[in-house]
Amino acid sequence: MRISITGKNIEISEYLRELVEKKMSKLNKYFPEDTIAEVAMSVERNRHIVEVTIPYTNGIIRGEEVTGDMYASIDNVIDKLVRQVRKHRTRLEKSLRADAFAPAPGVEEDFPDDEQKRVVKVKRFSMKPMTLDEAMLQLELLGHSFYVFTNGDTNDINVLYLRKDGNYGLIEPE
Numbered sequence: 001m002r003i004s005i006t007g008k009n010i011e012i013s014e015y016l017r018e019l020v021e022k023k024m025s026k027l028n029k030y031f032p033e034d035t036i037a038e039v040a041m042s043v044e045r046n047r048h049i050v051e052v053t054i055p056y057t058n059g060i061i062r063g064e065e066v067t068g069d070m071y072a073s074i075d076n077v078i079d080k081l082v083r084q085v086r087k088h089r090t091r092l093e094k095s096l097r098a099d100a101f102a103p104a105p106g107v108e109e110d111f112p113d114d115e116q117k118r119v120v121k122v123k124r125f126s127m128k129p130m131t132l133d134e135a136m137l138q139l140e141l142l143g144h145s146f147y148v149f150t151n152g153d154t155n156d157i158n159v160l161y162l163r164k165d166g167n168y169g170l171i172e173p174e
Helices: 014-030 070-087 089-097 132-142
Strands: 002-008 036-044 047-056 059-067 107-110 121-124 146-151 157-162 168-171
Touching: 002 014, 014 036, 014 070, 036 070, 047 070, 059 070, 059 132, 070 089, 089 132, 132 146, 132 157, 132 168
Parallel strands: 002 036
Antiparallel strands: 036 047, 047 059, 107 121, 146 157, 157 168
């Protein structure tokens, strides 16, 4: 697995880089060698944030952890990713075996600051049709509260969201 490490408000030392590569090696057995894992580390006040994104053709595996210590954040996010992959291994098995992991076509853009409320990030990504089960898997893997996808059965854009009671809700156009 190839690892891309970036830092915001932190200089990535050689020791920190080696530590991340060593910890990420726990995931090597699940992914092909050409998999690209993106690790973003940032420091905001006393918060040490580590985000790991592993894009592949059928979706994204993502984990984020915020603690008061960068080393604890790294340990926690790696453990979270390992649990996600193990939990969903049977669902992901076809993708894992088929060398399906590839760089994501998504693009992120930042805009300059204004005093009014504004759009601060734009994400673009391709939306291939998928089943409701695949969308639920992606929602869980990303750790977000909603997921927008193209429904393979109807070819419409749907929104899957996590309800407060732990179940899912689906928004479909009429």
